[in-house]
Each structure stands twice: as structure tokens, then as C-alpha cells.
Amino acid sequence: MLIRKLFKFENAHIVRNCSSDRCRHSIHGHSYKVEVLLEAHTLDHGQMVYDFGLMKGTIKDVIDAFDHAICFWDKDDPEYIRLCKQFSARWIALPVSPSAEQFARLFFIVIDAILQNTVMKNGEGDVRLHSVIAHETDTGYAQAFREDADNARMGIIRPADIVFSEQVLAEWQDPQMMQKLIAGQTFVNPDVPLQVKV
Numbered sequence: 001m002l003i004r005k006l007f008k009f010e011n012a013h014i015v016r017n018c019s020s021d022r023c024r025h026s027i028h029g030h031s032y033k034v035e036v037l038l039e040a041h042t043l044d045h046g047q048m049v050y051d052f053g054l055m056k057g058t059i060k061d062v063i064d065a066f067d068h069a070i071c072f073w074d075k076d077d078p079e080y081i082r083l084c085k086q087f088s089a090r091w092i093a094l095p096v097s098p099s100a101e102q103f104a105r106l107f108f109i110v111i112d113a114i115l116q117n118t119v120m121k122n123g124e125g126d127v128r129l130h131s132v133i134a135h136e137t138d139t140g141y142a143q144a145f146r147e148d149a150d151n152a153r154m155g156i157i158r159p160a161d162i163v164f165s166e167q168v169l170a171e172w173q174d175p176q177m178m179q180k181l182i183a184g185q186t187f188v189n190p191d192v193p194l195q196v197k198v
């Protein structure tokens, strides 16, 4: 079974080298919608694949980091990068260009790492990330599956290579969240007292 939770953020970028003239030379923004799809073949004590509420913790925080930020490819023109950092308190440097495809891959990689490092407390079984859909506009989206996330021909994305500005970090509930993820520390879900025997 699949479940899906939708997240939203506003973000600005330039996508270098793309065919669309407006996109490759001009800073522009999108109201992104990100669908996170989880898969399991057994249900937890609440008879759910994974409680939607749990997805509003670390997973939501990571996606929300991109809200009202400018994203740039860390291989872009150093002067452009310098100016992004100078004029936007919220910026994120990416190891890949900020296309919808790469957003979908990036969120897959980070959310997959979060889930794999999460200690689940409510009888969740084989819950795993199925795919991530990044909607750039109402009419265009990219969907990343595990084989896309792992595909080095699409560029390597390591969580440690995503650099968040100080302002982004300061606004997280836990400013150390990404460092913990990179260090392989665990995220522990809240205990749930059982009220009826399942």
C-alpha cells in the first residue's frame, strides 16, 4: 500500500543549460508541491502505513528549509553565487542544478536517510520511501524512485554536499538536524501507549 503526504514551498532559482530560454538566464520562482510517497505491506498499531503526523517532524522541516529561499548549483558562476548569498538571507547551495528532477532526487535521498535513521515506536513494519514527486508548476512534475536517487549518471547528491545558509539553519526546530543526519545519528519517534490490544 502507498500513502502520500503533500508539502509546499516557494523557491527561486536559475536552471543553467536548459532548453527553455527564460529559465536558464533569469532568476524566477515556483510554488513547489512535493509529494512524499511511503510504501508498506503491513500496518502499525494505529492501522496506518505511517502516521501522517510523524511526517510533519524532520521530513517537513527539511522541505520547509527550501521555503522562501534561493537555490543555486554550487558550480554556477562564483559572482552569481556571491550575490545570491549577499542579497538573500535564505539560500541553499546544491551539488546539482535546481531542476524539478534534481529536487525530486534530492528530497528522495534526504528523506530516505531520515527514515532509515528513525527509530519507530508504534509497530511500523516495512515502511520505506517509494518515491518523491516535485511539482514545479501546475503542469510539470518530476518523480524520483530509488533507482533515480542512486543513479550516478544523474549526478551524485550527498546530504553533506547540500549547504544551508545560517538563516535557514537558525529557523529549524533543531538547527543540528542536518549534522545529525550526516553523522548517522538516530531520530526517535514518540512512544505511543497502547489503549487496546491489537
Ligand SMILES: Nc1nc2c(c(=O)[nH]1)N=C([C@H](O)[C@H](O)COP(=O)(O)OP(=O)(O)OP(=O)(O)O)CN2
Pocket (backbone or CB within 6 Å): 015, 018, 020, 023, 028, 098, 099, 100, 101, 136, 137, 138, 139, 140
Ligand atoms: N523537465 C524539466 N523541464 C523544465 C524544468 C524542469 O525543472 N524540468 N524547468 C523549467 C523552468 O523552471 C520553468 O519555469 C517551468 O517550465 P514550464 O513548465 O515551461 O513553465 P510554464 O510556467 O510556462 O508552464 P505552463 O503551465 O506550461 O504555462 C523549464 N522546463
